[in-house]
Amino acid sequence: MSSETALINRLERFGSWPWPLSVLVLIGIAYFFGLYDVLTLGVAAPAIASQLGVSATTLASVGTVIALVGYLIGAVGFAHIADKYGRKTGLTVTLISYSIGSLLTGLSTNIFEVYFWRFITGIGIGADLAIAAAYLSEMTPAGVRGRFQSLGTFFGFVGAGIGPLIGLFVIPVASYGWRVYFIIGALGGLAILYLRRSIPExxxxxxxxxxxxxxEGVIGLAETTYQKKKGTLPPISSLANTSQLEEKTLPITSLFTRKHLPRVLLMLAVFLFYYVYAYPFLALTTSLLSASGYAYVASLTVVGLGGLGFALGAFLSFIFSDLTERKYLIALLFFIQALAMIGIGLKGSLAEEVFSYFVAALSNTFLATMLYVYSAENFPTRARSNGVALTDGLGHLAPIFSVPFTAALFVASGLFSAYEALAIEAAIGGVFVLLGIRSTRRVLEEISE
Structure with a gap:
C-alpha cells in the first residue's frame, strides 16, 4: 500500500468531523464575510447615496458590478496561490484584501473611492469563498462531507442573517452610521485573520x-482529537487507488481533460444561473423596495427580519445535506427560490414581504451551501481550488449584467417584472443541475480523480 493510500484511508475512517470545532468555525467564517459583504452595500446604499450625490439604485447596482469584477479576478488569481502554495496561504492573502477594502470603503469621501475599495474587497471575497469550499471538502470524510461542510457554512451564513440587522440598528442612528457598518466587517476580518494562524494545512x-x-502530523491531530471525543478510533477504511494525487502537470490543466471539462462547463452553467438572480436579490432588494414606495426603515425591516432565514437555511443544510442525493436537493431549492422571487415581486403587506424574503433567504443559503459542497466534489485534489474558483468566479460574470438589467427593468416595468425575471432564471438553474454527477456519500478520490 502506498503512503498516499495509507494516509487517505486513515483520513476517511472517521464518521464525524475529526478536527477541533474551531477549525470548522474559522473556515466557515469565509461565508460570513462573503454574505455580509454582498448585503452591506445594498443595505447601506440609500444612506450613502444621500451623502455622496448619487441615486441609491445606481450606487447599489454599479457598486455591486465593480465588486463582482474584483471577485472574478480574486477567485481565479488567488485560487492558483492556494493550489500551488497551500490552502492556508491562500486564505491569509484573501482575508487581508477583504479587510483593507472594507475598512477603506467605510472611510471613503466620494463615490469613486467607494467603487474602488469595493473592487479590492471583491478580490478578497471571491478567492476566500472558493478556497474555503475546497479546504472543507478535503478535510471531511466522505460519509459526512455534505453535513459538516454545511455546518461550516452555517457559522458563516449567520453573517447574512445578522448583517441586515446590524444595518437596521447602526445606519439610521447617525450620518456616519453606514461607515461604521463597513468598518465592523473590516475589524471582524482582521480578528479572524489572527485566529486562523492555528488551523492545519x-x-x-x-x-x-x-x-x-x-x-501524517495533521492526520495524527485528527486522530487524537477524535479519540478524546469518542474514546476509540474506528477501523481504517479501504480506498482503491490514490495514484491520481500525483501532481504531474500544472493544476489547472487537469480541468481540461475529457473527464473533467464537461463538469467544468456544467458547474459553470449552474453557477451562472445561480448568481444571475442571487446578486440582484441580495444587492438590490432594499433599494428597490424603497424606490417602489416602502419607507427606508420598512425596507430595512423586510431585509433585516426576513434575513433571519439565511442562518436557518444554512442550519437546515447541515441536517439534510447527506440524507438524499445532493443534485436533487439543489434542484428543489432552485425551484423554491423561483417561487420566493415571485412572492417578493407581488409587493404585498409588510408581513407578506417579510415572509417572502424569509423564504428566499432560507432557501438561498441552503442552496448556496449545497452548491459549494457539490462543486468541490466535481474536481480533483490537485486542481480543486482552481476548479471551484474558475466555475464560481466566471459564474460571477452573469450578475455583472443582470444587476444593472434588473435595476433597468424595475425602472421600466416595476417591481413584479424585475422579480419575475429573477424567478425564471432560478428555475433554469434547477434544470441544469439535474444533469450533474451523483456525489453524496462517495469518497472524493472516487468521484473526481
Missing part, C-alpha cells in the same frame, strides 16, 4: 505535494 494538499511527514 489540508492533508490532501500535503499528500499531493509529497509532504507525507506533515500530512
Amino acid at each position: 489540508s492533508p490532501r494538499w500535503l499528500i499531493m505535494k509529497k509532504r507525507f511527514r506533515e500530512a
Whole structure:
C-alpha cells in the first residue's frame, strides 16, 4: 500500500468531523464575510447615496458590478496561490484584501473611492469563498462531507442573517452610521485573520505535494482529537487507488481533460444561473423596495427580519445535506427560490414581504451551501481550488449584467417584472443541475480523480 493510500484511508475512517470545532468555525467564517459583504452595500446604499450625490439604485447596482469584477479576478488569481502554495496561504492573502477594502470603503469621501475599495474587497471575497469550499471538502470524510461542510457554512451564513440587522440598528442612528457598518466587517476580518494562524494545512494538499511527514502530523491531530471525543478510533477504511494525487502537470490543466471539462462547463452553467438572480436579490432588494414606495426603515425591516432565514437555511443544510442525493436537493431549492422571487415581486403587506424574503433567504443559503459542497466534489485534489474558483468566479460574470438589467427593468416595468425575471432564471438553474454527477456519500478520490 502506498503512503498516499495509507494516509487517505486513515483520513476517511472517521464518521464525524475529526478536527477541533474551531477549525470548522474559522473556515466557515469565509461565508460570513462573503454574505455580509454582498448585503452591506445594498443595505447601506440609500444612506450613502444621500451623502455622496448619487441615486441609491445606481450606487447599489454599479457598486455591486465593480465588486463582482474584483471577485472574478480574486477567485481565479488567488485560487492558483492556494493550489500551488497551500490552502492556508491562500486564505491569509484573501482575508487581508477583504479587510483593507472594507475598512477603506467605510472611510471613503466620494463615490469613486467607494467603487474602488469595493473592487479590492471583491478580490478578497471571491478567492476566500472558493478556497474555503475546497479546504472543507478535503478535510471531511466522505460519509459526512455534505453535513459538516454545511455546518461550516452555517457559522458563516449567520453573517447574512445578522448583517441586515446590524444595518437596521447602526445606519439610521447617525450620518456616519453606514461607515461604521463597513468598518465592523473590516475589524471582524482582521480578528479572524489572527485566529486562523492555528488551523492545519489540508492533508490532501500535503499528500499531493509529497509532504507525507506533515500530512501524517495533521492526520495524527485528527486522530487524537477524535479519540478524546469518542474514546476509540474506528477501523481504517479501504480506498482503491490514490495514484491520481500525483501532481504531474500544472493544476489547472487537469480541468481540461475529457473527464473533467464537461463538469467544468456544467458547474459553470449552474453557477451562472445561480448568481444571475442571487446578486440582484441580495444587492438590490432594499433599494428597490424603497424606490417602489416602502419607507427606508420598512425596507430595512423586510431585509433585516426576513434575513433571519439565511442562518436557518444554512442550519437546515447541515441536517439534510447527506440524507438524499445532493443534485436533487439543489434542484428543489432552485425551484423554491423561483417561487420566493415571485412572492417578493407581488409587493404585498409588510408581513407578506417579510415572509417572502424569509423564504428566499432560507432557501438561498441552503442552496448556496449545497452548491459549494457539490462543486468541490466535481474536481480533483490537485486542481480543486482552481476548479471551484474558475466555475464560481466566471459564474460571477452573469450578475455583472443582470444587476444593472434588473435595476433597468424595475425602472421600466416595476417591481413584479424585475422579480419575475429573477424567478425564471432560478428555475433554469434547477434544470441544469439535474444533469450533474451523483456525489453524496462517495469518497472524493472516487468521484473526481
